[in-house]
Amino acid sequence: MRNKRISGNIKAIPFLLPFFVVYVLFTIWPIIKGLQMSFYDWSIIKKIRFIGLENYAQMLHDPDFWASLWHTTLFVLFSTPTMVILALVLALLANKKSKLQAFYRGAYFLPTILSVSVISYLAIFMLQPYSGFINSFLHLIGIHAEPFWMAGPHLAWVSIVGVTLWWTVGFNMILFLAALQDIPDYMYEAAKIDGATRWQLFWNITLPQLIPVGRIILLLQVLASYKIFAQIMLITNGGPGTSTRPIIQYIYQTGFHKYNLGYAATMSYGLFVILLILSILQLKGQTSQGGES
Amino acid sequence: MKRVFVVLLCSIALFSFSTACSTAGSTSESAKGKITLQYWTLFGGGDAEYMQQIVDKFNKTHPNIHVNNMQLDSTQYYTKLVSGVAAGRSPDVAISHITMMPELENLGILSPVDDIINETKVNVKWDDFNQNILKSSIFNGEHYSLPIDTHxxxxxxxxxxxxxxxxxxxxxxxxxxxxxxxxxxxxxxxxxxxxxxxxxxxxxxxxxxxxxxxxxxxxxxxxxxxxxxxxxxxxxxxxxxxxxxxxxxxxxxxxxxxxxxxxxxxxxxxxxxxxxxxxxxxxxxxxxxxxxxxxxxxxxxxxxxxxxxxxDSHNLIFPVQKNPDPKKQKAALEFAKFVEENGQMWAQAGHVPANTTNWDKPDFTKLPYRKEYTKVASTVAFPxxxxxxxxxxxxxxxxxxxxxxxxxxxxxxxxxxxxxxxxxxxxxxxx
The missing domain is CATH 3.40.190.10 (Periplasmic binding protein-like II)
Known part of the structure; x- marks a missing residue:
């Protein structure tokens, strides 16, 4: 019996090996290498010298690091609640029995399958001043303003959050939709027999049943939002000036434009620690609340 | 148990074979006696067209050399160039702006042209160049590039x-x-x-x-x-x-x-x-x-x-090679000279050729505005x-x-x- 299990495990090795090798080579190894890099003056060409924690000290005093970290945090603060709430609303709409049910589901989810470069160019096309779709539409309905959707420091954020919302909200919606369909019908039936209104059904059955999946969506969304980079790079390139530059773009520029890989690795670890703390806090909150119910 | 071992061996063999293949492919071209040069450029629009014409003309007139013009995206060009050299996959010849060359030299990307000239005995007449531009392409008393234009x-x-x-x-x-x-x-x-x-x-x-x-x-x-x-x-x-x-x-x-x-x-x-x-x-x-x-x-x-x-000025640079091949270096320098000497073709895009022998060619003088541009070129403030x-x-x-x-x-x-x-x-x- 025991022998058989061991031989079974050995048989599994050739199947696991390809993925394991790739995973170690392209994920685990770079993470270790990155930690080593963060202790060195390290250009893109060569390791220069060991400097201990100097890069970390520089990071704490670097206003650009904090500014771009704040930009990313700002994006997380704006995008996370809207993303979760809008996804819930869309899921409820898509779950309603109607002739257009399939259309709703398809339409909300469709942008998610597009690549980031496609949605960015679509966004630029829509948001351009003078000739863009949105401003032309404003002129058509008699509003003769010329808002600069990508060049105004505040409006640029509105545009980026809006575009990201449109692009990725479909994924969260699908998760909510799956959870909605998992709610057993007998609960609603029992409540209806007791004379519950539609609002009471939603408030006392639907919403509490969605809380577990809601927590997972929140966790995933915070992590995803902290990684924002590509659409900003393509739509505003961090501009105007550096007013929309997120932390990942700053890390990228430091590593690949200023060739300071050591410092770039240091900032990556800074971000890593922040994300780790956030995830632990969230998971902790989840288990303590879960213990009560 | 034996069968398990065979499966394991096979998968390892397959894995190593597939990696071996990827390194073997690149050398097959030179077996025919024809030298293939990798040439990296950052041009777009009209620039890209005129440079391609020059490359095509060179390939037609030089049956033993084939220049492969890699047109890369200009916004990420230097990142690509530096990481390419760092990864041991340098192009044989590439374009660089003159303002970027101190950085590339410092990173150890550029090989001095004088060394290549000494080794290959290809004759380059530095006196023919516009001295205002040439001056900016020299560091520590050494030539690091052949300037092709000012813009x-x-x-x-x-x-x-x-x-x-x-x-x-x-x-x-x-x-x-x-x-x-x-x-x-x-x-x-x-x-x-x-x-x-x-x-x-x-x-x-x-x-x-x-x-x-x-x-x-x-x-x-x-x-x-x-x-x-x-x-x-x-x-x-x-x-x-x-x-x-x-x-x-x-x-x-x-x-x-x-x-x-x-x-x-x-x-x-x-x-x-x-x-x-x-x-x-x-x-x-x-x-x-x-x-x-x-x-x-x-x-x-x-x-x-x-x-x-x-x-600014476009320059032809010769990135350092892991294993320098004198034959390829000679071919690269010959190509660079060819680009120089056909400055009148490059001038059609609007640039002022750095090699002043082009300035008197009828193909250059017949182009409008270019005479004005040659004067403007000497008023450029380089960093x-x-x-x-x-x-x-x-x-x-x-x-x-x-x-x-x-x-x-x-x-x-x-x-x-x-x-x-x-x-x-x-x-x-x-x-």
Whole structure:
């Protein structure tokens, strides 16, 4: 019996090996290498010298690091609640029995399958001043303003959050939709027999049943939002000036434009620690609340 | 148990075989006795077409060499070049801007041309080059490149609109008064006399071109440079920097000669929705092939005293190789010489050939504006040879962008820039 299990495990090795090798080579190894890099003056060409924690000290005093970290945090603060709430609303709409049910589901989810470069160019096309779709539409309905959707420091954020919302909200919606369909019908039936209104059904059955999946969506969304980079790079390139530059773009520029890989690795670890703390806090909150119910 | 072992062995064998294949493929080409050169370029638009024509002509006339022109995206070009060399996959010959070469040299990307010349005995006549450009391609007394051109920042104007506004003289040159007032007055008259949907001046609201104009106006005031002579600290002349920036900012905000945040300012001039624009001479080819566009080109107006403009230069560099092959090096140098000697073809894009022997060729002299450009080329203010220029330029454009969008005052933006340059030079890992 025991022998058989061991031989079974050995048989599994050739199947696991390809993925394991790739995973170690392209994920685990770079993470270790990155930690080593963060202790060195390290250009893109060569390791220069060991400097201990100097890069970390520089990071704490670097206003650009904090500014771009704040930009990313700002994006997380704006995008996370809207993303979760809008996804819930869309899921409820898509779950309603109607002739257009399939259309709703398809339409909300469709942008998610597009690549980031496609949605960015679509966004630029829509948001351009003078000739863009949105401003032309404003002129058509008699509003003769010329808002600069990508060049105004505040409006640029509105545009980026809006575009990201449109692009990725479909994924969260699908998760909510799956959870909605998992709610057993007998609960609603029992409540209806007791004379519950539609609002009471939603408030006392639907919403509490969605809380577990809601927590997972929140966790995933915070992590995803902290990684924002590509659409900003393509739509505003961090501009105007550096007013929309997120932390990942700053890390990228430091590593690949200023060739300071050591410092770039240091900032990556800074971000890593922040994300780790956030995830632990969230998971902790989840288990303590879960213990009560 | 035995079978398990066989499966394991097979998978390992398969894995190592597939990696072996990928390294074997690259050498098969040279087996036929033909040398293949990898040539990396960053050109787009008209530039890309003319460079391809030169490469095609070379491949046709040199049966033993094949040059493979890799057209890379210009925005990430240097990142690709540096990481390519770092990964041991250097191109044999590549394009670099002259302003980026100190950085590349410092990173150890460039091999000295003199060494290759000594080894291959290919004859390069340095005296034929425009010395103003050549000087900037030499570090520590060594040649690191063959410059192929200069591309200064110039002003283009729509002849039809200027004529309508009465701003062209008898010989067809724009009438622009002296100094800042003269230029503003010129634009004011355009604004008054042009149709409502035609702007006096078309320029982007951020990025390269307003930066280039600022550079020109900063140096027109006789500024020394951006970094100090010893390359250790910022030498930004605050008053001159602010004066130049304020002048440009007013064109957007105060006099409103330039519409703000134009999506594509080239297109605006091309479709005759603007009377003048300013950009590099490389746009000449594009304008010339636009039907119905009657345009002229001239030096940037002398607004602040000295006739100076922004400019850069394309150079052919020879990135360091893991295993240098003298045959390939010789072929690469021959190709570089060929590009030099066919400067009249490259000039069709608008550039001024760096090899002055091209200047007398009929194919060059028959092209319009180019005679003017050769004069402009000598008024270019090149930056000092600091390895951090790439980083400094990123900062300059970021900070200038905040001026152009009205969110930061010129005083504050340059104070920030000054600190950024000093910090960058102090913490530089390029030493």
């Amino acid at each position: 200064p920042f110039v002003m283009f104007y729509n002849k039809k609109y200027l004529k309508e506004a009465g701003l062209l003289d008898a010989s067809g040159n724009p009438i622009i008064g002296k100094g800042p007032d003269g230029f503003l007055n010129f634009l004011q008259q355009l604004k008054e006399k042009l149709p409502d949907d035609v702007a006096p001046f078309s320029l982007s609201n951020g990025g390269d071109d307003p930066y280039r104009l600022w550079w020109a106006l900063y140096f027109q005031q006789g500024a020394e440079g951006i970094v100090s002579k010893d390359l250790q600290r910022s030498a930004l002349d605050m008053d001159k920097a602010i004066k130049a920036a304020q002048f440009i900012k007013d064109l957007y905000f105060k006099q409103k000669f330039i519409p703000r945040n134009i999506a594509d300012f080239y297109q605006m001039f091309q479709t005759q929705k603007a009377a003048i624009t300013m950009t590099g001479v490389w746009a000449t080819g594009t304008w010339a092939s636009t039907k119905g566009l009657d345009f002229g080109a001239m030096n940037i107006p002398n607004i602040f005293g000295k006739q100076v403009t922004w400019g 000092r040879q600091t390895a951090e220029f790439g980083g400094i330029k990123d900062f300059m454009m970021e900070d200038l962008d905040t001026i152009w969008n009205g969110s930061v005052s010129p005083e504050r933006a340059f104070k920030k820039l000054n600190n950024q340059i000093n910090d960058l030079l102090k913490n530089s890992i390029l030493k």
